[in-house]
Amino acid sequence: MKSFYLTDAGMVRDHNEDSVIIVKNDEGSHLMAIADGMGGHSAGEVASSIAIKYLGKHFKESFRNMSKVDAVNWIRDSFDEINTLIFQHEKTHPESKGMGTTLVLSILTKDFLLFGNVGDSSGFVMKEDKLHKVTYDHTLVNLLVSAGELTKEEASVHPKKNVLMKALGASLDIDVDIFDCDMDISEILLSSDGLTGMLDREQIEKVLLGEGSVEDKVIKLIQKANNRGGTDNISVAYLIRDGKGEDK
Numbered sequence: 001m002k003s004f005y006l007t008d009a010g011m012v013r014d015h016n017e018d019s020v021i022i023v024k025n026d027e028g029s030h031l032m033a034i035a036d037g038m039g040g041h042s043a044g045e046v047a048s049s050i051a052i053k054y055l056g057k058h059f060k061e062s063f064r065n066m067s068k069v070d071a072v073n074w075i076r077d078s079f080d081e082i083n084t085l086i087f088q089h090e091k092t093h094p095e096s097k098g099m100g101t102t103l104v105l106s107i108l109t110k111d112f113l114l115f116g117n118v119g120d121s122s123g124f125v126m127k128e129d130k131l132h133k134v135t136y137d138h139t140l141v142n143l144l145v146s147a148g149e150l151t152k153e154e155a156s157v158h159p160k161k162n163v164l165m166k167a168l169g170a171s172l173d174i175d176v177d178i179f180d181c182d183m184d185i186s187e188i189l190l191s192s193d194g195l196t197g198m199l200d201r202e203q204i205e206k207v208l209l210g211e212g213s214v215e216d217k218v219i220k221l222i223q224k225a226n227n228r229g230g231t232d233n234i235s236v237a238y239l240i241r242d243g244k245g246e247d248k
Contacts, residue, residue, distance in 0.1 A: 005237035011230030017044035018235040019052035029109040031059040036192040039099030047101040075116040086169035100169030115179040126187035131205035138166035194232035198225035
C-alpha cells in the first residue's frame, strides 16, 4: 500500500480544527480517519483530536483477527466511546461546552472494506478509474434534497448548507452510518468538507487520475481548494492499494 495524509488551515480560518490519521496494525490492516471539529475557544480541535487519538491507539491495540461483523461492532463501539469521551471532557472543561466533531473512517483488511461516518466529512473509492462517493452527508440540505424539497443545485448554494444534523458530541445517542464496500477498488480517499466544499467529485477525480505520487496528489487537492477560496480547514487522507504503489 502507498498512503499519505495532510491537513491545512485553509485561506480564511486562523487555526485548524481538523485531525487526521492513517495507521497500519501488525496484521496489515489499515485505518484511515478524518475528524472535523467544531466549537469555540479551540474546543473544535480538542474534540477532533480526542476522536483521532482514541482511534489510532484503539486500532493498534484491539483490531485483530476480526470478521466483518466484529469490525462493524468495533466501529459502532468506537464511535460511542469517542462520543462519551467528548461529553466527559466537557464536564471537566466548561469552556468547551458545545464542542463536537464529524468523523469519517475506513478500515481495509485483506478480506473487507468498511466505512463509518457521522457528519459531513466524506469517504470515496476509486473503481475502474471512476471516483464514487460512499458516505452520506448528515446535513440539513442533504435531508431536504432527499425529501425532494431542494435540488442538488439549490443545495450547493443554500445559506444553511453547512448546518449539520449529526455530530459526535451533539447527542448522547449516536447513530453511525456503516458502509460495506466490495474489494474491487484501487484507491480510498477521505476528506473533510473543506475539500468537497471547494471541489466537486469530477475535479477531485481528475487530480487522482493525473500524474504524480500519492503525496503530490494530496498536496495538489489542497492547493486547488485553497485556490478556490479555501474557506475552511482542508484535510485529505489517500491510500492506493497494492499493485499501484510501493508499501510505505
